[in-house]
Amino acid sequence: TRVLAWSTSTSPPPDLAGVPKDYHDFADVFSKAKASTLPPHREHNLKIKLEEGTTPPIGTIYSLSPVELQALWAFINENLATSFIWPTSSPYAALVLFIKKKDGSLQLCVDFWGLNKLTKKDRYPLPLISDLLDSPSRAKIYTKIDLRHVYHLIQIAPGDEWKTAFRTHYGSYEWLVMPFSLTNAPATFQCFVNSIFADMLDSSHKQHVQEVLHQLQLHGLYAKPEKCEFHSDSVEYLGYHLSPAGLTMSSEKVKAICDWPEPQKVKDIQSFLGFTNFYCQFISNYSDIVVPLTWLTCKGAPWNFSEECRRSFNKLKQAFTSALVLTHFSLEAPITVETDASDYAIASILSITSDDGQIWPVAFYSHTLTALELNYDTHDKELLVIFKAFWTWQHYLEGSAVPVDVVTNHKNLEYFSTSKVLTWCQAHWSEFLSQFNMVIQFRPGKLGAKPDTLTRRWDIYPKEGDSDYAQVNPQNLRPVFMQEQLATSLCAT
Structure with a gap:
């Protein structure tokens, strides 16, 4: 029997400073307190089906620094308070590790690599980025809603919680909500979102936003008002800047390319090309420009960042700073x-x-x-x-x-x-x-x-x-x- 902690105190009202008054009827959607409570069981609970005859591996506990131990203790207490995790006696458990975020703080990650390898894959289709960017091609006004604790808004299917167990210096715990890095988490959440918005009718922009907020409210999904944008003539979306004129690269990404230091080894070249490849559709002749850099990544090629490579590197950076606006595709146009x-x-x-x-x-x-x-x-x-x-x-x-x-x-x-x-x-x-x-x-x-x-x-x-x-x-x-x-x-x- 599992006893969950529920708070009976009145939660503070959400900050609606950046939310237009037209949407204040949906204040609950922007509640941080409600987003930090255990969501209800739904039809779209995450099911973890293992291949026949397999069992999840047992992770190793690694030594952690005092700073990491402090972050681990805070993570456990915070998620126990929200009932997102619970102590477990599961015989199997994944290991935990930390990665540094941009602001220098530590992000705890549970390494579910072993579990994911044994999990039967959910083949529910995920949308292609190119399709998502094409879909609003005729839009003139944009609203962006950023969901809070997005995966934690879905529970693990009853009986599957033990499979999500992880070991720490302070005991073993299992997830009651869907954590990040599980192989079927994206497909499960996409299926859920598609199901709740399937019946939305075409309408004016304000009516459309109200319908979205109503569905979020109805299904207990919560947004971050500080990261939402309403009634804007352009929006940052999936790493692009989207407007009625078309697509451009995010200014932040352009700056990152312009500030990229000259490569000193093959891995530096691979990192740079991996970043620029994502935006190559903006650059005419991209593959021809990067030929000298690509040759350096060939197996057995000696490291020689020649003047030709330097010209290629600088030319590519310059090409991104002057990249054209890519217009929205139209079937009606020649x-x-x-x-x-x-x-x-x-x-x-x-x-x-x-x-x-x-x-x-x-x-x-x-x-x-x-x-x-x-x-x-x-x-x-x-x-x-x-x-x-x-x-x-x-x-x-x-x-x-x-x-x-x-x-x-x-x-x-x-x-x-x-x-x-x-x-x-x-x-x-x-x-x-x-x-x-x-x-x-x-x-x-x-x-x-x-x-x-x-x-x-x-x-x-x-x-x-x-x-x-x-x-x-x-x-x-x-x-x-x-x-x-x-x-x-x-x-x-």
Whole structure:
């Protein structure tokens, strides 16, 4: 039998200083005190189902510093007071560790790696960041609501609490609410949120916010008023700055890139590229710019931060400071995909044309060629970039009512769709591209500077029919088939 502590004292009213009066009827939603109480059992309790015949591992207790012990004691007392955790006699328990937060304070984490490995995975789909950023494309006003103790608002399913046990210097405890770092926590919470907002009707912005707050109030979810924004013409969202004009990088992230110190070792390069890769869709030719830096991360490559690497590093930082605004995609607007290929990379731009004839970029794409792709001849590289662009932006381009204009500076691609003889690779690309409503248009290289000013040496590629063509392009020594035969073969496989 478990006895839970409940406070009978009247909690102080929430601070509604930043909340418009239209929403003061939902003051409970912003209550810090109510967010610190045990939530009710719901249909969407977190269930932890283990693989057959498995048991969670037993974690080790590590030595902690006096500061960490103090933080651990405070964590235990705080969560016992809210009934989020409870003493346990579970024979299995995870270890705890600390990480430093930005402000220097300590964050306790329970290492559920062993438990997660044995847990049957909940495959409930999580939304893609790209879809979340596209969904408010026609919005003019934004409101952002930040939930408090977001995972702690859902209880562990009865009978599964013992699986969440963790060991400390002050005893073993188990979670009664959903902790962070459990493998199925994101899917469980997403399913819960989707269920409570499933029936919301389209309405004006204020009515919409009231409906959201009503659902939060109804289901016992609580927000942080100090982190909410109401009726704003722009908002920071998922690391981006979202406005009616489109997407830009968060100013905080741009500053972080600009202040990044020069790399001193391979791990520094990997950290920098890992950070910039998240925002590469803002940078035209990103993959081509980072080639010298990428080479340094190759296995066995000697460390030599040369002048070429330094130029690449500084050029990339400069590119982020001058990154364009990416406009919101619109199915009603004419769509253009511009492509280009160089010796080492391919690049493309997805754009739409506004009513006044202005062309606005929606996204940039670039890709460093693999060892196999480096051997492609010019024609195949130019075709590869079209395939990659449509693969990447398939969710935008599939089902377009008007033909998508594909602009290339390789004239032979204009006749690709009518070609009767294709290699295996070309047949695969053709099969995929055939589902799109697209028209390939030729634009000479000197006019096609927008996707890139990549250097191409057309003279180094022998022309098909030349005596040395097969020698320079051995990958083209493959059987060729009529397009109809290939289609039959592909369908059969």
